[in-house]
Amino acid sequence: MFRLALRQARFAPAPIRAIKPFNAIRTYAVAPITKEEVTNRAFEALKTVAALQESNLSVESSFTKDLGLDSLDTVEALVALEEEFDLEIPDKISDEIKTVGEAINYIFEEEQKL
Amino acid sequence: MSTIPARLARTATMSSGPAEARTKVLKLYRDWYRGAPEICTLYSLGLTPGYIRHAIRQRFEENRHVTDVRVIDHLLLKGRQDYQETMNSWKQNDHVVGILLAPRGRPQQTFMQKFLEGRDEDQVLPAATGIVHPNIP
Numbered sequence: 228m229f230r231l232a233l234r235q236a237r238f239a240p241a242p243i244r245a246i247k248p249f250n251a252i253r254t255y256a257v258a259p260i261t262k263e264e265v266t267n268r269a270f271e272a273l274k275t276v277a278a279l280q281e282s283n284l285s286v287e288s289s290f291t292k293d294l295g296l297d298s299l300d301t302v303e304a305l306v307a308l309e310e311e312f313d314l315e316i317p318d319k320i321s322d323e324i325k326t327v328g329e330a331i332n333y334i335f336e337e338e339q340k341l
Numbered sequence: 342m343s344t345i346p347a348r349l350a351r352t353a354t355m356s357s358g359p360a361e362a363r364t365k366v367l368k369l370y371r372d373w374y375r376g377a378p379e380i381c382t383l384y385s386l387g388l389t390p391g392y393i394r395h396a397i398r399q400r401f402e403e404n405r406h407v408t409d410v411r412v413i414d415h416l417l418l419k420g421r422q423d424y425q426e427t428m429n430s431w432k433q434n435d436h437v438v439g440i441l442l443a444p445r446g447r448p449q450q451t452f453m454q455k456f457l458e459g460r461d462e463d464q465v466l467p468a469a470t471g472i473v474h475p476n477i478p
Contacts, residue, residue, distance in 0.1 A: 298363070299367075302370050303374060305371075306371065
């Protein structure tokens, strides 16, 4: 066993001590969020709303007309999106949002501002 | 933690019409719905925010049939007061669990219980109060 250990020690490669060249390009930890990513996360968040669990979501679908939500359900859907993206949609804007796409557009624009 | 009592105080206002009352109701519902996680931590209830949201939703559904703007304004005032009291921690745990969140519907009764009570059909909700506005479905 000792012989084996000795042999391994003898043939162990010498540690590489090359100096890494200085990296002049600045890299960011997180890439800027894409629209596709916003859409996917929004759909995931909307699926948690009880009234939307069974429905077919698409960007064009209107909350009240296509998805059959009442006004309180719409509030719930928008708050679910707020919690997912950690932002607060002001009351005036959330009254105007009628479709899933409008909500995604608003969130995407807000994320760009960060 | 110190609270600013006037933070959530709202003056009692009269809505100009059903549309304005509707936006106010939605705003109140949004505030309650957003505040559910905070209520959980504030009173350390051991309930999920989802449960609180469900209970609040039921409170709103109880008054779905109300169409009279004056009645809606009154309900809004009471809702705002309740919200202020809850979020400022002016309530005790029992007020929240036993009054605010307690299920309020009539409990399920057997045929015999209804028979002995003298009625075999549950009371139905009134269809509408006051004037029915043609604009609001």
